[in-house]
Amino acid sequence: MIKLTVIDREDQPHELEAPTDMNMNLMEVCKAYELPVEGTCGGMALCSTCHVYVQSDHELPEAKDAEEDMLDQAFFVDDNSRLGCQLQMTEELDGLVVRLAPTAD
Numbered sequence: 001m002i003k004l005t006v007i008d009r010e011d012q013p014h015e016l017e018a019p020t021d022m023n024m025n026l027m028e029v030c031k032a033y034e035l036p037v038e039g040t041c042g043g044m045a046l047c048s049t050c051h052v053y054v055q056s057d058h059e060l061p062e063a064k065d066a067e068e069d070m071l072d073q074a075f076f077v078d079d080n081s082r083l084g085c086q087l088q089m090t091e092e093l094d095g096l097v098v099r100l101a102p103t104a105d
Contacts, residue, residue: 002094009100018089026084043085048074050084051101058096075104
C-alpha cells in the first residue's frame, strides 16, 4: 500500500491509501474514495474528467501520445497537468500529492 494526498476542488486534502498490486490508476483510487472524479471514458485517455495537477516532486512516467493529445484539448491545463487514469499506482508514487483540476462548468 502507498499513501497519496488528493486535494479536492474546495482545497480540502484527502489522505488516501492505494494498493500497488491491483493494477489501479489514480482515477480509480479517487472514485473508490468517492472523490469527484468522473472518468467518463473509463480510463482510456479519451476525456479529461480525471485531470489533476501533480503538486509533489515525483518522477512520473512519461505521458503517452493519447494523454498529451487529450490534455491539448482540456481546460485549465498547466505544466504539471496529468490524467489520473494514466498514473498507475506503483511504489514509486508513495507520498504523491495531486490537486483535482477545476471543471469546465
